[in-house]
Every structure is written in C-alpha cells, then in structure tokens.
Amino acid sequence: MFRAFHWDWYERSGPGSELLGRLDGKTVVELGAGIGRQAAHLAVTRAVAEVTALDSSPSMHARGLKAYGDIPGLRVVRADATAYLREHPDTFDIAYSVFGAVDFTDPRRLLPAIATSLRPAGILVFSTLGRYRNGQEPETEVRAARLPTTLADGTPATMERWVLGLPVWERLLVRAGLEIVDVETVDDAGRDDHPPVVTRILRAVRPVGP
Template sequence: MPPPSQDTSPDLWQRYGARRSRADRAAGMDGTFHWDWYQRNGPGAELLGSLDGRAVIEVGAGTGRQAAHLARTSTACEVTALDASASMHERCRRSYGNVPRLRMVLAEATSYLVERPSTFDLVYSVFGALDFTDPRRLLPAVTASLRPGGTLVFSTLGHYRNGQACESRVRSAQLPTVLADGTPTTMERWVLDLPLWERLLARAGLDVVGVDTVRDAGRGGGPPMATRIIRAARPHVRHL
C-alpha cells in the first residue's frame, strides 16, 4: 500500500487550531460530539448508528475531539482521524495519542480515500474536508472508499455567517486568514444549497437518506447560524 499522500500547500490552520483547542477546553467540550456550528445543539454521535465492527474515518478531523470521542465510546470499532494540516495533526496526536483504536493520519483527503477503495463503512465530517475541498473531487473519492452499503455523514453551513444564502452552483468563497507567521492569505470554503448537494452526491453515486437542520440563536455575540447535516449511502448495487 502506498504511503499517505500529504498536502504540500501552506498550512492555513495553525492559528485556528490553537484557538479551537483553547475554546473547547474553556467550554468543557472535550469528550463530546456535536454536529452544529456552536457545538451545543441537535443530535450527536447517535446519528451515526452502531459503530460495532465498522471501519470509520473522519475527513478533516482537526483537533481530533470527535474522532477521539468515538474511539473511546465505541470499543468495537477503529477510527481514523485524517487531516491535511500538519499543525492540526500534531495537535491531535498530542491530545489523543494515547486513545486506543484511534489512528491519526496526515494526508490530503481526496488522494488518501482514492488509494483505499472499499475500505470504510463510515466516512464523516464535522465542518471538515467536505467544507474545504472541491466536492466534485472529494465526493467521488468518498464513494470509492466506502464499502457497498457504507455511509457518509457530514455537517456543513446552511448559510453564510453573514446570513447570505448558500450558493446554487459549485463555487467557493474566499475566506481571509493568516499563516503562522502572520502573512495574510485566503482559503476556499464551499457553502452550497441543499439541492446542489443532492445533485453532487447523486453524481458521485451516493443516495441521500436523511437531512437534518439545526438552528442556533448565536453564542458569545456570534450570529445566528444554521447547520445542515446530510446523510448519504453507497448503494449495495450500483445504479445503471
């Protein structure tokens, strides 16, 4: 098996990762699993169903909190925490390196999944790689990596943070951010409406099996937000 494919682009997540870890600790979030933007409402890990005997991967695992929660509470499954950011990967390793059945991988999601056909029973993402990778590339890779009957579950924005509606065509927003040395730059984020997600999932060979919307009134002065949680499955038999 080839080694994991690593992303050589600049690491845009170093400063965010530090802030996210501090915020999670301050809010007592370690050991929890939430899908919504403010990490407090709606369904949790139970939305994934029983994980016994299943191979699970989180794409864009970030600090690793959700993946570590699954590995700790579902003792009959193995969980891979995948992230393309070296700083996030190292933060995950430092925080959760002693958690049994948790495997941490530094790699770009699309390449990693393509190289592992029919490997996983469950692929999930909590505002992770599904938000920050062109879905026309990533979704077919997810399908390829899933075993027949396997599922994809991901949370994504139901609208932009300023309240602007989601995109009805596949285009990314350019978000301002800074590198570790303070250099200003931008990152891409895909904020797409539900009909477009449904079309993209269908083209990738996945059937939508459920959609939940969680609305948050706002927290700490933040704006009201809507989180969309989408569940899709790879059919046991390919559509003709």
C-alpha cells in the same frame, strides 16, 4: 477530556453521534478532523474497530498526536482527504466530517473519492453551513467563497469554503454515486455576541450492488 459529540456550529444542540448508526466493529474515518476531538470521543465511548482522524494540516496533526496519539483504536493521520481516500478504496463503513474537509475541498473531487473509499452500504455524514455566517444565502451553483486566512507562518492567504444550497449538495452526492438518506437542519438563533447559524447535516449511503 471528551466533550459530547455535536454536529452543530456552536456544539450545543441537535443530534450527536447516534447519526452515525451502529459503530461496533466498524471502520470509521473523520475527514478534516482538526486535532481529532470527535474521533477520540468515538474511539473511547463507542466500540468502533478503528477510527482514523485525518487532517491535512501539519499543526493539527501534531497537536492530535500529542493529545490523542495513545488511544487504542484511534489513528491520527496527516493527509489530504481526496488523495488518501483514493488510495483506500472499499475500506470504510462510515466517513464523516464536522465542518471539516467537506467544507474546504472541491466537492466534485472529494465526494467521488468518498464514494470510492466506502464499502457497499457504507455511509457518509457531514455537517456544513446552511447559509453564510453573515446570513447571506448559500450558493445555487458549485462555487466556493474565497475567504481571507493566515498561514501558520503568519503569511496572509485565501482559502476556499463551500457553502452550498441543499439542492446543490443533493445533485453532487447523486453524481458521486451516493444516495441521500436524510437531511437535518439545526437552526441556532444565536445569543449575545454569537450570531445565528444554520447547520445542515446530510447523510448519504453507498448503494449495495451496481
């Protein structure tokens, strides 16, 4: 039921939940949790005080409630990440995203909201594409790709995905008031019909003091 916690695209290499640091007694939020697999993993395997699995999608939320709604210490919440975090200042010790809300939300709005919702010394960890999946280099400016998608009712639509170069993420994090702790790259060469994917994992901290 609870697969290993991975940050990388194919969920088969690189670091796991240890990147989140000590979790005992901590208040944690996953941003764009999908049905909440990783959050459920943390609630069951690590002594977190509470982990909130946040997702804006009604269908993901419904599936998350059905699969994991009874797990003690896990809250399955349907909300837009930016709005929710703004309503919860100084609340979380740890915020994280696994190809989640951070990949699909304008970082000029979301990152400051994350900084606001973290307690002093709180950390943000997120995994994101280091390069487009077709191998194209990431953006050198704060610019989203518009990708075709299909809504739950079958209607074609477009969505934004933020595939940004490392210097762009670093500038955005600093502008949001966060300090970069470290960056890891998981370079998966791919195999069979799985093309190579570069996963970038960034960690940042809300500084203590003004």
